[in-house]
Amino acid sequence: MQMKTGEPMQMATWRLMACETVVKTVNEFETAFHALRQIRRNVQADLARCGLRCGQELWSTEDEPPIRIAWAWTEIQPDVVALFDPMNILCNVALIDVDGHALARSRRMLYLNEVVHRLNWRHGLD
Numbered sequence: 001m002q003m004k005t006g007e008p009m010q011m012a013t014w015r016l017m018a019c020e021t022v023v024k025t026v027n028e029f030e031t032a033f034h035a036l037r038q039i040r041r042n043v044q045a046d047l048a049r050c051g052l053r054c055g056q057e058l059w060s061t062e063d064e065p066p067i068r069i070a071w072a073w074t075e076i077q078p079d080v081v082a083l084f085d086p087m088n089i090l091c092n093v094a095l096i097d098v099d100g101h102a103l104a105r106s107r108r109m110l111y112l113n114e115v116v117h118r119l120n121w122r123h124g125l126d
Helices: 009-017 026-033 105-118
Strands: 022-025 037-046 052-060 068-077 080-083 093-096
Touching: 022 026, 026 093, 026 105, 068 105
Parallel strands: 022 093
Antiparallel strands: 037 052, 052 068, 068 080
């Protein structure tokens, strides 16, 4: 795990935009989910909010091409963190249903939120 401080979310965006889009069914992505590992974490103190922390996470698989997912988080009160914007999870996966149709954006975001909540990303923040 690599710890970085001061690197903006734009870096995670840039890294994801540079990645090839990976097309997966929800079931295929579910299998790949278990291979996701944290590759970058950015933690900052938000001085405008009494020093509460905020940051970003970037997780990836080691596959070729890799699956990458990134999101921003914020501390709501000391040691209680939540997604900063649950509708802004970045991922280079185009999710399709069993018939090969792309998931609607709202369904895709709900699924990505579920994935993020199942990852052990809060470990090490306390």
